[in-house]
Amino acid sequence: MTQKRWSPSSWRGMPALHIPDDYPDVQALADAETELKGYPPLVFAGEAQKLKQRLGEVAMGKAFLLQGGDCAESFKEFHPDNLRDMFRVKMQMAVVLTYGAGQPVVKxxxxxxxxxxxxxxxxEVRDGITLPSYRGDNINGMEFSPESRVPDPNRLIKAYxxxxxxxxxxxxxxxxxxxNLRNIHQWNLGFVEGSETNEKYKVMAEKISDAMDFMDACGVTPDTTPQMAQTDYYTSHEGLLLGYEEAMTRIDSTSGRWYDTSAHMLWIGNRTRQLDHAHVEFFRGIDNPIAMKVGEGLEPDELMQLLDVLNPHNEAGRITLIARYGHDKVAKGLPSLARAVKREGRHVVWSCDPMHGNTIKTGTGYKTRPFDNILSEVKGFMQVLHSENCWPGGVHFEMTGQNVTECVGGSAxxxxxxxxxxxxxxxxDPRLNATQALELAFQIAEELKSYRKDEGVRLAS
Structure with missing residues (x-):
């Protein structure tokens, strides 16, 4: 299939699902996008390229991807303490996975x-009143009022x-x-004190500290080994608003390639991965590592066509496939895709999103996600890929470092x-709290450890 010439704006004029088309002032939207084009990049091409290399290691079974964060960031809850708590629970999870499974973790x-x-x-309908849905703070407001739900281009500038x-x-x-790994004991969050998971973490932290004392005596310290004192941490988001993404897309002066500088990694959602639509068109031209949600309804032939377009050179680390089925559907839906990818020799990172397929609504009207179902889908995902001789290379969670009560269950x-x-x-959508996220990390580490012990890492050929 011959593809047309690509540019950051070649998606325009193509079908573009879930991009709001009801901005009351179209010129104001265009002005905001023009203003963004003059802003500095948020990330740099070299950083995105380094992440792609790291993900290439994941694709080859030599590392594990830990991707997670808020369902949707907000202007109201933006606070350095919230960012710190999110960062440190991710650090805890990464240490658990690295230590327990013996795998480098890409964060x-x-x-x-x-x-x-x-x-x-x-x-959205409340008490007989119908208003446009809330679409995220970079589009409109969460407050249920006609004024709040009007798309506002100035929100794009604030989001930047x-x-x-x-x-x-x-x-x-x-x-x-x-x-710094010397801070491993300080990463604990106060509200997990006394929990079983926290006690397991303390035992593991003591072992790591003892090992570091030994290495320190041998002259291997955070001062001499930067990997012990710092870490690579990358950003990602769903590349939904293509006008914003286009405005942030720049040519790298060293390579001449296009990079979307709004994030190191972007993904195409399960609802916007149509082969002949705008999102696939935009994503095929940027050189960032990219991801795509895959789930019910995607057949192997269509997946191969999408990979042909999005990763025509079969570059390891270029694309991550994030499986989202639901705990009771993954065993049925995923095997045919994994089999096709393996058969065709495609280099992909396989990651599991166990959140979106497991959302339910309680009798009191709250959306929630049962912890046991989340864990069940992760285990089912790993078992499927294990049976198809593929590496279960990552997880993708909606989570927070705050002590929220949004997902039911958990034993700790x-x-x-x-x-x-x-x-x-x-x-x-409901998020895992820090205790639940850390508990999952221990469970996943055990699964990976068992997988590697019983079968070894099965590298893609």
Missing amino acids: VGRIAGQFGKPRSSPV GQSASTLNLLRAFSMGGYA QVVREEDLSSRYHTHC
């Missing part, structure tokens, strides 16, 4: 740009500013000493249905 946040959300319905501030703080955390700190109302703070 990617759903952060510094994860604002817009596709919605199942364009409208918040993303820049977030990245500034994350770089300080990851490179300025907070990520049980959240019951009647607890949901106490600290239900999400702006969109």
